[in-house]
Amino acid sequence: GAVVSQHPSRVICKSGTSVKIECRSLDFQATTMFWYRQFPKQSLMLMATSNEGSKATYEQGVEKDKFLINHASLTLSTLTVTSAHPEDSSFYICSARIRLASNYEQYFGPGTRLTVT
Amino acid sequence: DAKTTQPNSMESNEEEPVHLPCNHSTISGTDYIHWYRQLPSQGPEYVIHGLTSNVNNRMASLAIAEDRKSSTLILHRATLRDAAVYYCILRGANFGNEKLTFGTGTRLTIIP
Numbered sequence: 001g002a003v004v005s006q007h008p009s010r011v012i013c014k015s016g017t018s019v020k021i022e023c024r025s026l027d028f029q030a031t032t033m034f035w036y037r038q039f040p041k042q043s044l045m046l047m048a049t050s051n052e053g054s055k056a057t058y059e060q061g062v063e064k065d066k067f068l069i070n071h072a073s074l075t076l077s078t079l080t081v082t083s084a085h086p087e088d089s090s091f092y093i094c095s096a097r098i099r100l101a102s103n104y105e106q107y108f109g110p111g112t113r114l115t116v117t
Numbered sequence: 118d119a120k121t122t123q124p125n126s127m128e129s130n131e132e133e134p135v136h137l138p139c140n141h142s143t144i145s146g147t148d149y150i151h152w153y154r155q156l157p158s159q160g161p162e163y164v165i166h167g168l169t170s171n172v173n174n175r176m177a178s179l180a181i182a183e184d185r186k187s188s189t190l191i192l193h194r195a196t197l198r199d200a201a202v203y204y205c206i207l208r209g210a211n212f213g214n215e216k217l218t219f220g221t222g223t224r225l226t227i228i229p
Contacts, residue, residue, distance in 0.1 A: 108160035
């Protein structure tokens with residue numbers, strides 16, 4: 001299947017600083033990428049949908065000024081957590097969508113564990 | 118989004134078949150049934166998907182009820198590496214409703 005990578009896999013930052021997470025589709029072009037967040041023992045929660053060359057669409061309750069998403073190319077999307085606080089500590093997972101002949105498939109990255117101290 | 122209902126947890130013995138059920142009584146005619154699984158501290162992994170007919174691939178089989186209101190993911194011979202949370206998700210085929218919305222899934226434990 002298609003491969004999606006994330007960098008870094010783990011990051012620890014201090015409260016008040018910003019952190020950037022990269023998501024890359026390695027062997028295909030992804031016009032649409034998705035960002036999810038997962039707290040311990042919980043399911044994945046969709047944060048935003050990112051289309052190449054346009055502004056991201058955020059889910060209800062997700063602060064767009066806090067979670068900045070950039071999808072500048074067909075293989076790269078970035079999520080920047082600005083002014084991070086301990087409650088932003090979570091597992092962040094990106095996903096890239098590929099269009100097939102009659103359907104779409106979605107592949108997930110390995111996740112980035114963010115710890116804010 | 119149409120919802121799915123899955124048991125919170127299931128156990129199975131190693132090398133035995135596993136049948137993971139999913140109810141989706143409000144499924145629409147164009148919704149695809151997708152299954153993903155998530156191993157600990159990893160991103161979800163695609164398992165299988167289908168629309169109306171049963172599907173087989175190297176990982177699993179998907180049995181879809183004739184009325185499409187339920188489906189069953191079948192792992193033919195469970196191994197310890199199959200221990201994961203399995204998510205049954207409905208996804209629309211029309212632009213704008215293609216988001217994958219995850220429910221709570223079924224946590225599968227494999228007993229050696």
